[in-house]
Amino acid sequence: WTAWCQTLQQTWHDTIPLSAYMQLNIDNFDGYQLQCSAPLAPNINLHHTMFAGSIYTLATLTGWGLLYLQLQSLGLSGAQVLAEANMRYFKPIKTAPQAICRLAEAKGDLTALSKGRKVQQQIRVELHADGELCAEFNGRYAVLPEQ
Amino acid sequence: WTAWCQTLQQTWHDTIPLSAYMQLNIDNFDGYQLQCSAPLAPNINLHHTMFAGSIYTLATLTGWGLLYLQLQSLGLSGAQVLAEANMRYFKPIKTAPQAICRLAEAKGDLTALSKGRKVQQQIRVELHADGELCAEFNGRYAVLPEQ
Numbered sequence: 351w352t353a354w355c356q357t358l359q360q361t362w363h364d365t366i367p368l369s370a371y372m373q374l375n376i377d378n379f380d381g382y383q384l385q386c387s388a389p390l391a392p393n394i395n396l397h398h399t400m401f402a403g404s405i406y407t408l409a410t411l412t413g414w415g416l417l418y419l420q421l422q423s424l425g426l427s428g429a430q431v432l433a434e435a436n437m438r439y440f441k442p443i444k445t446a447p448q449a450i451c452r453l454a455e456a457k458g459d460l461t462a463l464s465k466g467r468k469v470q471q472q473i474r475v476e477l478h479a480d481g482e483l484c485a486e487f488n489g490r491y492a493v494l495p496e497q
Numbered sequence: 498w499t500a501w502c503q504t505l506q507q508t509w510h511d512t513i514p515l516s517a518y519m520q521l522n523i524d525n526f527d528g529y530q531l532q533c534s535a536p537l538a539p540n541i542n543l544h545h546t547m548f549a550g551s552i553y554t555l556a557t558l559t560g561w562g563l564l565y566l567q568l569q570s571l572g573l574s575g576a577q578v579l580a581e582a583n584m585r586y587f588k589p590i591k592t593a594p595q596a597i598c599r600l601a602e603a604k605g606d607l608t609a610l611s612k613g614r615k616v617q618q619q620i621r622v623e624l625h626a627d628g629e630l631c632a633e634f635n636g637r638y639a640v641l642p643e644q
Contacts (some may be wrong), residue, residue, distance in 0.1 A: 396512035407550030
């Protein structure tokens with residue numbers, strides 16, 4: 351997994367400047383759960399907690415990352431896009447959060463991509479800080495077959 | 498309005514570093530409609546279109562801005578936070594988009610804030626590029642009375 355995660359993080363920082371500015375980091379992937387994080391400083395808001403836009407972006411890329419890692423393990427690739435998302439904020443985030451995304455909670459079969467068909471997956475990401483669930487993201491991603 | 502918009506944009510850039518990095522700009526407010534924009538370069542993704550996280554952040558702050566401007570005109574202030582949001586992406590954004598937020602579509606009475614009560618408002622933001630509606634944001638914001 352390590353090589354795939356390194357490639358993924360490098361891809362983000364190289365092609366999405368906002369992710370580099372946010373200092374988005376892949377912390378761990380064990381085959382079942384992807385964990386990403388970002389420090390508070392570049393992602394602060396006027397309440398001195400993590401900015402809502404940064405929380406969402408961290409979650410979006412964590413979900414995107416889990417999708418990418420699944421495609422890698424299936425030997426597939428395609429254009430991954432976010433189609434729709436719902437974000438709920440429960441508590442202010444006062445320390446660098448962990449975004450946690452579990453494969454078991456990713457719903458949608460990806461294999462039809464190998465037949466040149468668009469596939470979709472619903473992915474849930476939890477944001478934890480100080481041992482508490484502070485926010486939850488639910489995104490519907492599509493993977494378009496490469497032209 | 499001009500002075501309030503200048504203060505608002507300055508506040509964003511001073512207290513939310515991500516908004517400065519994104520080069521988020523207030524284009525116009527006529528008392529009824531707030532328009533904000535951001536250039537593509539700092540907000541690009543690996544498909545060379547606008548990054549989903551940037552689109553959401555632009556929308557979030559535009560909605561937050563309309564809420565701020567309403568509070569200003571009511572002579573009220575409080576801690577504005579985003580509680581929940583739904584984001585739908587219809588089309589890739591290939592040129593610098595306009596985020597448009599109309600007062601007529603902001604639902605929720607703010608006046609109880611003057612009595613020290615928390616108030617909420619549901620705000621819709623449209624993202625337009627190349628004359629097309631490319632994405633839509635619906636956010637529920639809360640304003641907490643200042644301690």
